[in-house]
Amino acid sequence: MRSFPFSAIVGQELLKKGLLANAVDPSIGGVLIRGEKGTGKTTAVRAFAAVLPSKESVSGCRFGCMKGSSLCGECRARESGGERLAYESRAVEVVDLPLNASEDRVVGSLDLSAALRDGEKRFEPGVLGKSNGNILYIDEVNLLDDHVVDVLLDVAVSGVNVVMREGVTYTHPSRFILVGTMNPEEGELRPQLLDRFGLCVEVTGERDLSLRRQIVERVLEFERDDPEFHRKWEREDKALRERLVAARGMLSSVELSVQVLDAVVEVVADLGVAGHRGDITIIKCAKALAAVKGIALPDEECLADAFRLSLPHRLKEDPFEETASGRRRLDAVLSRFGAQKPAKQY
Numbered sequence: 265m266r267s268f269p270f271s272a273i274v275g276q277e278l279l280k281k282g283l284l285a286n287a288v289d290p291s292i293g294g295v296l297i298r299g300e301k302g303t304g305k306t307t308a309v310r311a312f313a314a315v316l317p318s319k320e321s322v323s324g325c326r327f328g329c330m331k332g333s334s335l336c337g338e339c340r341a342r343e344s345g346g347e348r349l350a351y352e353s354r355a356v357e358v359v360d361l362p363l364n365a366s367e368d369r370v371v372g373s374l375d376l377s378a379a380l381r382d383g384e385k386r387f388e389p390g391v392l393g394k395s396n397g398n399i400l401y402i403d404e405v406n407l408l409d410d411h412v413v414d415v416l417l418d419v420a421v422s423g424v425n426v427v428m429r430e431g432v433t434y435t436h437p438s439r440f441i442l443v444g445t446m447n448p449e450e451g452e453l454r455p456q457l458l459d460r461f462g463l464c465v466e467v468t469g470e471r472d473l474s475l476r477r478q479i480v481e482r483v484l485e486f487e488r489d490d491p492e493f494h495r496k497w498e499r500e501d502k503a504l505r506e507r508l509v510a511a512r513g514m515l516s517s518v519e520l521s522v523q524v525l526d527a528v529v530e531v532v533a534d535l536g537v538a539g540h541r542g543d544i545t546i547i548k549c550a551k552a553l554a555a556v557k558g559i560a561l562p563d564e565e566c567l568a569d570a571f572r573l574s575l576p577h578r579l580k581e582d583p584f585e586e587t588a589s590g591r592r593r594l595d596a597v598l599s600r601f602g603a604q605k606p607a608k609q610y
């Protein structure tokens with residue numbers, strides 16, 4: 265069955281922007297999506313995977329080692345054995361993490377008897393072994409064992425999975441975009457874990473009636489499976505994919521003035537955010553969003569979105585929630601930046 269096209273999703277603008285920012289700069293650290301069931305979180309994530317540019321992976325590598333990144337031990341052994349590694353194009357997948365997964369299922373397991381007997385490291389990859397270059401999707405991350413979440417977030421930052429068992433060590437690359445969902449009514453994540461998700465989006469059912477009608481119409485159209493519908497949105501998705509490739513290419517040339525940097529630090533400190541991840545994420549996110557727009561300096565809209573995406577999980581209350589008072593607070597913050605008014609849409 266075809267998946268719902270990313271470009272055809274009505275509403276959920278902030279979620280879409282958060283995902284796209286991570287597509288351009290995965291070091292942002294993923295997205296935590298908070299909201300009730302039935303708000304289309306899973307559909308959005310699967311659609312997002314389908315819109316991502318494919319990756320170049322070493323042919324035959326079970327960890328999907330990617331061009332230009334560090335290689336796994338098996339690829340390195342192939343290279344030092346004189347083989348010239350060939351690459352193949354692979355589509356980005358959504359790798360699901362089952363809720364009841366044990367640590368071994370997540371990080372993989374080492375066959376210690378083989379290691380001791382023949383000195384050979386026999387490794388059975390876990391979920392992290394399949395996640396390299398993909399999206400690691402954890403539905404209801406708040407119900408997962410804290411220790412497992414800890415391990416996952418470590419690897420999300422380092423990009424390397426290290427498995428140590430009784431003196432035997434195995435490592436392989438594992439760079440992924442982490443997307444977690446949670447329903448806050450079923451329990452919160454510890455603040456230390458929350459802080460390690462780059463961005464956070466609150467997803468609610470759309471209240472605006474005309475948007476609600478559009479959502480219903482779009483879903484019904486999709487279900488009719490009309491070829492014209494698919495052709496139209498595939499064109500849009502393809503154009504977006506090309507923009508993402510261009511955005512990745514220009515990211516390193518996106519700049520931020522010293523004044524904006526000072527203002528970000530000041531505003532975040534004023535809000536009482538602990539640690540520095542909030543500031544760093546705002547800056548990375550604003551730059552990535554500017555690259556999606558194809559502009560060399562983040563404008564006011566990029567900064568506003570970066571603030572709204574980077575802070576809600578780092579404060580007790582979201583200061584910039586979509587209410588009149590949240591909007592006023594955000595406007596007051598933005599007036600300190602002297603950034604350009606948006607001249608270009610995403």
Ligand SMILES: [Zn+2]
Nearest residue numbers: 325329336339
């Ligand atoms: Zn490899």
